Amino acid sequence: MTATTTAWRELAHQLADEMAAEGVLQSPAWRDAVEATPRHVFVPRFYVQQQDGQWTETSADDDEWLAAVYRNEPLITDLATTANGNRVTVSSSTKPGLMVRMLETLDVHDGHRVLEIGTGTGYNVALLSHRLGSDRVFSVDIGAELVDAARGRLTELGLTPTLAATHGAEGLPEHGPFDRIIATCSVPTVPWAWAEQVHEGGLVLVDVKPSTHAGNLVLLTRYADRLEGRFLPRWAGFMAMRDADLAPEVGSLIEDVNTGSRSSTRLEPTPWSSLVPWFLVQTRMPGKVAFGYLGATDQGPEWAVFSTPDGSWSAVRMQPDENGEREVRQGGPVPLWDAFEAIHETWDNLGRPNWDRLGLTITPDGRHRLWLDEPDGEVSWSLLPR
Ligand SMILES: C[S@@+](CC[C@H](N)C(=O)[O-])C[C@H]1O[C@@H](n2cnc3c(N)ncnc32)[C@H](O)[C@@H]1O
Known part of the structure; x- marks a missing residue:
C-alpha cells in the first residue's frame, strides 16, 4: 500500500x-x-x-x-x-x-x-x-x-x-x-x-x-x-456549456476605444461588482456579452471592455478620477453601458434585491420569465433565448 x-x-x-x-x-x-x-x-x-x-x-x-x-x-x-x-x-x-x-x-x-x-x-x-x-x-x-x-x-x-x-x-x-x-x-x-x-x-x-x-x-x-x-441565495459560477468538443471561441473585443461616444459613470466596471444588475441587463443585451480588458496602467488594466456579436461595445476606465467618475466610451448599434446604468437604477429603485428574491419560469415555447419575489408578481423581465 x-x-x-x-x-x-x-x-x-x-x-x-x-x-x-x-x-x-x-x-x-x-x-x-x-x-x-x-x-x-x-x-x-x-x-x-x-x-x-x-x-x-x-x-x-x-x-x-x-x-x-x-x-x-x-x-x-x-x-x-x-x-x-x-x-x-x-x-x-x-x-x-x-x-x-x-x-x-x-x-x-x-x-x-x-x-x-x-x-x-x-x-x-x-x-x-x-x-x-x-x-x-x-x-x-x-x-x-x-x-x-x-x-x-x-x-x-x-x-x-x-x-x-x-x-x-x-x-x-x-x-x-x-x-x-x-x-x-x-x-x-x-x-x-x-x-x-x-x-x-x-x-x-x-x-x-x-x-x-x-x-x-x-x-x-x-x-x-x-x-x-x-x-440560490449564494452566487456561484460554472464554465459555460460548449457547442463542440473544442476550445470555446472567445468573443471578439474591440481594439480601439477612441472611436466611441464619450460619457462618464460612477458605477464600477466589472460584472462581479454588481452581479444581480449585470444579470438583469442580459434581458436588454443584443447577444452574449464578451468581457475583457484593454490597455495597461501601473495599477492594472486600463479599460474594462464589453462587446456583443452585433458590433456593440462599451469601454469603462478601471480607475476612477478624483471625483469618483470613470470615463465611458461606447460604439455600435446598442449603447451597452447605458443599458446597464438604466437597469442598475431600476434595481436600486426596487431596493437592490439579491438572488433570494429572484426566480425563473420556463415554458415549453422556450420563454424564460425572470421574476421578483413571486412568479405572478408585478415585476418581471424576459430572458431572450441565445
Ligand atoms: C466544471 S466541469 C464539470 C466538473 C465535473 N462535474 C466534475 O465533477 O469534475 C464542466 C464540464 O462541462 C462540460 N461541458 C461543456 N459543454 C458541454 C456540453 N455541451 N455538454 C455536456 N458537457 C459539457 C465540460 O467539458 C466540462 O467537463
Whole structure:
C-alpha cells in the first residue's frame, strides 16, 4: 500500500470536516460519499495559470499534488488550444464545497435516478454513485476523452454509472425520465429537453448564465406546464456549456476605444461588482456579452471592455478620477453601458434585491420569465433565448 492510499482517507475526512464547519455539508449520507471518494483518482493532474499567462502542471509526481487535491478548491483539469493559439480551460474539478452544496440542495432520496450534465473528471458522478448506486446515475459530457477518462477512473473504483459523450443540451432521453438533473456547466437558457426528461415534481439545478458572470444557480421544479423555481441565495459560477468538443471561441473585443461616444459613470466596471444588475441587463443585451480588458496602467488594466456579436461595445476606465467618475466610451448599434446604468437604477429603485428574491419560469415555447419575489408578481423581465 502506497503512502497515497493511506493518506487520502485522512485528507478526505478533513475536507468533509471543513465543508461541515462551513455549513455546506449537512447530511451523513453526503459525508459518507465525500469520505469514500478519492478525489486524487479523478484529478491525476491539474493546471495553474501564472501571472504571465502560462500554465504550469502539477501531477502525482509532485510533492504538493496530494494535499492540493483535497483542498476545498476548484482545480483546472483540462486545457485546449483556440484557433488563435490561446490555451483555455475546458474542464475542471469543481470546488468540493460547491459540489456538495448543490448535492444537498438537490434533495436526493434513495431510489432517485439522477442525470448530471458535465461529467468532467467524474468526481461528482462518483459521489452520486456512492449515494444512490451506479445504476441510478447518468452523466454526459461533450468531451469524448473526458468521458473515457472518467469511465476508467470510476471502473477502477468499482463504480459503473452510465456515461455518454454527447451534447448536454439534449439530455439523455433514452435513459429518462429522471428525478433530478444537475448541470455542472452553465447554460445561457435552460433547454426544454431537460424538462421533458424530468418527472413531474422532479428538480433541475443549473447555473443560468447568458454571459460571463451574468446569472446564478437556480433550482427549478418540474410542473406539468413549466419549470419554475428560485435562484440560490449564494452566487456561484460554472464554465459555460460548449457547442463542440473544442476550445470555446472567445468573443471578439474591440481594439480601439477612441472611436466611441464619450460619457462618464460612477458605477464600477466589472460584472462581479454588481452581479444581480449585470444579470438583469442580459434581458436588454443584443447577444452574449464578451468581457475583457484593454490597455495597461501601473495599477492594472486600463479599460474594462464589453462587446456583443452585433458590433456593440462599451469601454469603462478601471480607475476612477478624483471625483469618483470613470470615463465611458461606447460604439455600435446598442449603447451597452447605458443599458446597464438604466437597469442598475431600476434595481436600486426596487431596493437592490439579491438572488433570494429572484426566480425563473420556463415554458415549453422556450420563454424564460425572470421574476421578483413571486412568479405572478408585478415585476418581471424576459430572458431572450441565445
Ligand atoms: C466544471 S466541469 C464539470 C466538473 C465535473 N462535474 C466534475 O465533477 O469534475 C464542466 C464540464 O462541462 C462540460 N461541458 C461543456 N459543454 C458541454 C456540453 N455541451 N455538454 C455536456 N458537457 C459539457 C465540460 O467539458 C466540462 O467537463
